[in-house]
Amino acid sequence: MRAVVLSGPESCSVEEVPVPEAAPGEVVVEVERVGVCGTDVELFTGELSYLQTGHSTYPLRPGHEWCGRVREIGDGVDPAWLGRRVMGDTMLGDQTCRRCRRGRQHVCEHRQEVGIRGGRDGALAERLAVPAWSLHELPDSVDEVLGALVEPGGNAWRAAQATGLEDGDRALVIGPGTIGLLTAMFLRAAGVEVHLLGVTDASLAFARGLGFDSAWTRDSLPELPYDAVVDASTHVASPAYALDRVEPGGRVVYIGISGTPSTIDTRTLLLRDVTAVGILSASPGLAATIAAYASGAVDPRPLVAATVGLDQVGGVLAGRRPEGGGPKIHVDPSVVRGG
Incomplete structure (x- = not known):
């Protein structure tokens, strides 16, 4: 089968690799759609911290925002999984340690992360092998575009929940990228007044096109009381x-992560009685995200600017994005064309 392989920094190719087999307790999924994430870009550039700690090593096969259909x-494994449309958790714990229990x-x-950490091959390929326990079934109302947006949506859902805000409260979301916009969508669905803070005119204009009229730069951000701030x-x-x-x-909810160490003054945190929350992973939020998409409470499909084939992934990772206003690029492994 065809799969994207990163053999080193700035080195990306589509190669013929063995088709995965279903090990005990696992399934093989025919991949329908995959999202390209900032983590994939950092794996491509060599900047991801896991490459320095040894949790990730080249060559590797990326891709962790996926959906597809169980084929083996x-x-x-319960035979009822065969033929089902699914997405899967990225974080695969050992299932035995205290944290997993x-x-x-x-x-x-000791976790593996699909397409990222611990040698677990990712979804930028025609087929993918994952543990059956990591699967979440997708209802018919969640199409392949939404299916591949469940994983980033789960992160955003958790960030929105961590604010503790309710109808009538006010939030500021810093960073109108995929996670920031998804977080803003979940907050808006809960009745929260959402303000977005960005840098470029294009990103702010796109946010306003999604109905977020209160999209600002630092210079224009109004001096209002923000009950929670999400740093995406x-x-x-x-x-x-x-x-x-x-x-x-x-x-303050921290879900964005910088490439170099960042600092806060804990005196400010303490003297203002602020609660700070860090968010890693969509795992606890996947089911709720699927439900929100299925009901139509949140529809993130406009975030996808374009869908490309595996052959174009290298260009996307290198910053050569197709035309389109949204921040997210999707990949359809069944598409074969140069790029």
Whole structure:
């Protein structure tokens, strides 16, 4: 089968690789759609911290925002999974440690991460092997575009939940990229007044086109009390800025991550009685995200600017994006064309 392979920094190719087999407890999925994530870009550039810690090594096969249909099952897997449309958790804990037993497999010390960590091949391929326990079935109302947006949506759902906000509260979301916009959508669906903070005119115009009229730059951001601030930016200065803008007694949610260490003044955190929450992984939010998409409460399909084939992934990772206003690029492994 064809799969995207990263053999080193800035080295990406589509290669013929063996078709995965369904090991005991696992399934093989025919991949229908995959999202390209900022983590994939960092794997391509060599900047991802896992490459320095040894949790990730080249060559590797990326892709973790996926959906598809189960085509094969291994020993011990319920045959009812065959033919089902599914997406899957990225974080694969060892299922035996204390954290996994408490439902926190996404922070398991020995976890694999699909397409990222621990040698677990990713979904930028025609087929993918994953444990059956990691699957979530997709209803008919969740198409392949939505299916591949469940994983980033789960992260955003958790960030929105972590704000603790309710109908009538006010939030500021820093960074109108995929995660920031998804977080804003979940907050809006809960009745929260959402403000977005960005840098480029294009990103702010796109956010306004989604109905977020309160989209600002730092210079234009109104001096309002923000009951929670979500930092979905990768800028090193954003964590401190978020803390400065939140109301005393409010919450700051950190879901963006910078390439270099960022700092906050814990005196500000303490003296203003602010709660800070870090979000890693969509794992606890996948089912709720599927339900929100299925009901139509949140529809993130406009975030997808274009859908390309595997042959174009290298260009996308290198920054050569197809035309389109949204921040997300999707990949259809069944498409074969040069790029």
